[in-house]
Amino acid sequence: MDEVGxxxxxxxxxxxxxxxxxxxxxxxxxxVKWDLIRFFHENPYTTDTAANIARYAGRSPEKxxxxxxxxxxxxxxxxxxxxxxxxxxxxxxxxxxxxxxRFVEASADRQFRVKAIYHIIRGTTR
Numbered sequence: 001m002d003e004v005g006x007x008x009x010x011x012x013x014x015x016x017x018x019x020x021x022x023x024x025x026x027x028x029x030x031x032v033k034w035d036l037i038r039f040f041h042e043n044p045y046t047t048d049t050a051a052n053i054a055r056y057a058g059r060s061p062e063k064x065x066x067x068x069x070x071x072x073x074x075x076x077x078x079x080x081x082x083x084x085x086x087x088x089x090x091x092x093x094x095x096x097x098x099x100x101x102r103f104v105e106a107s108a109d110r111q112f113r114v115k116a117i118y119h120i121i122r123g124t125t126r
Contacts, residue, residue, distance in 0.1 A: 016115055020106055023099045024116055027074050031120060032059060032067045034107075040077065040090040041104045044097075047082075047089040076100065 028034050039057045040046065046053070050068055054061040068088050072079035075096055077088045091097065106112040 016112070017102070017106070019099060020103055020112075021119075023103055024119055027071065027076050028103065028116075029120060030067060032064055033071060034116075034120070035059065036064060036067060036071060037076070037100060038104060038107075041100055044090050047087050049085050049087055053088060 028037055035057050036053070039053065043056070048056075050065045051061045053068065054064050057064065068077065069079065071077040072088060075091055075093060078091050079086060079088055081087075090100075107116065
């Protein structure tokens, strides 16, 4: 399909790496998750509670608890019990870690960020 026939979303996403687009659509579908991805990228050996992660990420525990669970369910994070506490850590899966690395690197590019922001906003308004 030529560019004239594509809708705005199609044009915005046409030149995005398909694996990064899929990662964005299925794993990083909110700004909170984007912040959490960035946090775990910068702190790959962290294993901590939602309350502590929230403090370090500049978010409230109530705002991130569901997103941490979603990221664990999607395989980005690992969720485990440490005595009576639920803790989260970055997955050991090398493929997911590589995608996360590529996503964070791509996020340094303004055009990629604009496209990703558009996708997240569009996804939250559906």
